[in-house]
Amino acid sequence: MAKTLMKGNEAIGEAAIKAGCRHFFGYPITPQNELPEYMSKRLPEENGSFIQAESEVSAINMVYGAAGSGARVMTSSSSPGISLKQEGISYIAGAEVPCVIVNIVRGGPGLGGIQPAQSDYFQSTKGGGHGDYRLIVYAPASVQELVDLTIEAFDVSDKYRNPAMIFGDGILGQMMEPIEFNKEPIDPSDLPDKEWATTGVGKKGEKSVINSLSLQAEKLEDHNQKLKEKYDKIKANETRYEILHEDAEYFVVACGTTSRLCKNAVKQAREKGINVGMIRPITLWPFPEEAFHKVLDQTKGFLTVEMSNGQMIEDVRLSVNGAAPVEFYGRSGGIIPAPEEILEAIERLQGGDQ
Known part of the structure; x- marks a missing residue:
């Protein structure tokens, strides 16, 4: 298979499209801007939707809604923008909605600078938002791994109904390397049905409801225990x-x-x-x-x-x-x-x- 020379940010976008992602919601911030720019061009060509939201807060809640309908959805940002998404990420994890979040990390704290860093490690692996939840976090080391792990992130996210994150940095996002797409592109219509998705009355004859609110302590504890059991399975099966x-x-x-x-x-x-x-x-x-x-x-x-x-x-x-x-x-x-x-x-x- 012939290799293609691509910039990291753009390679993530093409990998997502080949993984069946047809919806992207984001907001510009350096050094990840080439990714939403790429998606703004490519998604309309694939009958998909690209929306530049009015803020990172809006973008992550659009992800919540679209992913809740069962679609493969992605958002991307860089450090301060990911901070703004944290409440929505916690909601998504609590509601067990799969999606892929890309963080091309820059220096901080605060607005920091636009140069590469890895100082969002705590934010990415220890929760970042509120409550007991986990993201599946991948750390690619090449543009080829950006491709392969983005595709894997969509599959694993769907498998466990859990958000996944690509943890990159400004070097990976900006560098160009030859890559190849080793898997056949996925047609979204060929993906398995998601009976939990909010698409009306499902096969069980009941309406699907997606929610992260639980006002009864016992029910919330049961839900947290269910999440912990899921995280234990992820640890047993998906460690790389x-x-x-x-x-x-x-x-x-x-x-x-x-x-x-x-x-x-x-x-x-x-x-x-x-x-x-x-x-x-x-x-x-x-x-x-x-x-x-x-x-x-x-x-x-x-x-x-x-x-x-x-x-x-x-x-x-x-x-x-x-x-x-x-x-x-x-x-x-x-x-x-x-x-x-x-x-x-x-x-x-x-x-x-x-």
Whole structure:
């Protein structure tokens, strides 16, 4: 199959269309603007609908309504815009409505800057909005993975009736790489029926109702328990990760764009005789605790590298549970850690162990 050179943001849009998405609601913010721009052109060509809402709050509630009708729906934004969507995301998760949310992360807090960052990790994996809920969060590391994981996000979101998020950054959104679409495009009419959708009286002869309000404490607790059981299934079945050099004595832990820089640093370190590997979480939630358990017996130390002041490191430490030291190296504010800096941090990790 011939490869196509595409920018990351645009590749996400085309992947969504090939996954059967025909509805997009969003609002412009850098560095994800090419995605809604692309969808504004492509969706009308596919008899779909594109709406630039008057705000991010409006956009996420449009997603709630359209996804509640059973359609495959997507929205995208960047950090401050995702913050504005949090109430709606909580409603969507509480109502068990599937959709895909794209966050091309920029530096913060506040308005911050337009350079790439990974400092929305807490927001994405720990809820972000109110209540007990989880998003399925994917962290692609290439434009090809943006394509593959966007398509997977729609499938997994539908499977569990749970919103999924693509956690990218300004580098991935803006960079161009050759990609291919490995799956046949999906016609929305060929997707399985969603008996829960608000399309009138279903096969059961009852009206479908989508709601996240429950005023009786016992009923709300039952619903939260049902959600927890669903999240446990997602953790058991949908956790994704990559381990490089599984027999290593030290491991760098990184996701997304940062993992590509770390691979270079790991290569340089191994050339200098340091027995180091890498663990790359592909799902940030569920976080791949299993990957750490696989290597704990021989590991002398972990180095978490992030484009933030340290957020994923908390999940790394929980996974390691004190069995080995966990160190951190990060840059923030839109500054990208260089492989040479990461190599120096690896050398410090090894030196500290000796």
